[in-house]
Amino acid sequence: MARKRKGNKIDGWLIIDKPLGISSAKVVGAVKFHTKAQKVGHGGTLDPLASGILPIGLGEATKTMPYIVDASKEYAFTVQWGTATDSDDKEGEVIETGGRTPSKEEVENLLPQFTGSIEQVPPAYSAIKVDGQRAYKLARDGEKVELKARTVEIQSLKLTDFDEKANEASFHVTCGKGTYVRSLGRDIAKALGTCAHITVLRRLRVGPFTLNKAISLEKLEELGHSARAVEALLPVTTALDDIPVLAVTETEAQEIRFGRSFQTSKAKRDGTYVLMVGDTPLAIAEASDELVRPLRVFNM
Template sequence: MARRKKGIKVDGWLVIDKPLGITSSGVVGKVKFLTKAQKVGHGGTLDPLASGILPIGLGEATKTMPFIVDASKEYAFTVKFGTATDSDDLEGEIIESGGRIPEEAEILEVLPRFTGSIEQIPPAYSAIKVDGQRAYKLARDGELVELKARRVEIQELSLTSFDADQGEAAFHVTCGKGTYVRSLARDIARAVDSCGHVVQLRRLRVGPFSLKDAISLEKLEELGHSAPAQDYVSPITTALDDIPAVAVTDEEAKRIRCGMTLLRPEIKQGTLVLMDGDVPLAVAENTHGTIRSLRVFNM
């Protein structure tokens, strides 16, 4: 006899407006406690010193997690010029100070260098693995961490305000997966012959999820298991909005649930969402007319 899963069966996406000072894993733990959901996971780490959008997958929505992790993101961030830290944010120790405060015109002049496809070296304090160990653990142990440059995509980068007296500039960025805002801030400062670090970071959007969809942990705790709390849970398919949906027959649905393939040569190749009526059945891949399931939902 199969072991019965603990918790309540809840399937969908809950978008949390993460406060400062808590880890993404900490948010997952709180959501799991408050919702009693059987399975909970987050769609992309947000540092403790950052706030904003943290998509939380509940139940079967966790199977769509890769599509959220790989989605484009928007951030608002503030850079303090003249001082650098070993973590490129407020949390680290100062490693350079006394740098010059650039003019606003200088900042605007270098921004085009950081749009499009660019190479970026991740911060030493990052979750990237080096010889099987997380870079941030090695850095905390005092080891010199040398990470290779990676290509990332910056769709849009703009200066939103500049305070010369404070030596701070605020930016808005839209970027692809794998982009480190801390590295972007560090490199902008270097480009204007200074140094700098992030003093404020807020994530405004992840894929289809924005602040208008979000709920705070305090509000979630207040609502508990009441009906209004369900209003904040988005369908599983929200994470799959950009993927073509294909309706299947009852017989085809049975085949997919049994791990079998479908022959549909008339359908365009690529990733698909198979729909059994109004219910998502699976994420699948169509290769030369043969459809194979990648993730099957137990709805």
């Protein structure tokens, strides 16, 4: 459950619809300022160019962050054909011009090649570390950045609009962890024998978090430091919706709070569970042969 404890210890998820032009770190700073929460973190960086879903975990919700980072995501994005940039978006320096505009039919026929498991080289301007430094920092310093290809999962990819006059095409993609949409736009263009860069990027979903659960920064400011800010929070367990729940007794809960495992026949299968004491989440735990071992214990 989302709740406020003593000393401004707020637990839950706040879903922000990040506007263009600001970093994810600035959004986290705004949430800290307006909620006075002691512990805040975000579930997946959005570039200043991108807008949309930015899940913010407060308090004990930060313990569920890995499950959000690993969750599938949905994006809407637009590419402009014929010009490439060093960042693969409109913020970068132009490095190639004169590319042709493919036909709508060519684009549609190509998309199945970019569905499923594909190999993708991340953009030079990314947060991946190279020799201990962020790739984007090296790129900004003028150093040549060579990143290795990685396998990512594209669950679906659809052409949603084709504007020949504007030299643009828009897409909707559902993808797995580690996918770079900027690289996807770049690689689609290369496969079509041209070049392109992304002009619009909007994140529509992160795991269970969708735009209909999001609030704007203006709305957050309006709620301010009042108790109403807590009303906008989603429960800590929202990030764990796909994980089965295991109800435990107070005696079993006491073992978990001390970091100890316990034996129970209620764990019918091996795997990860959310342990609950009544309506209160207790821990994320792993069950094996009916032995339940705590992985992350909530202090709620």
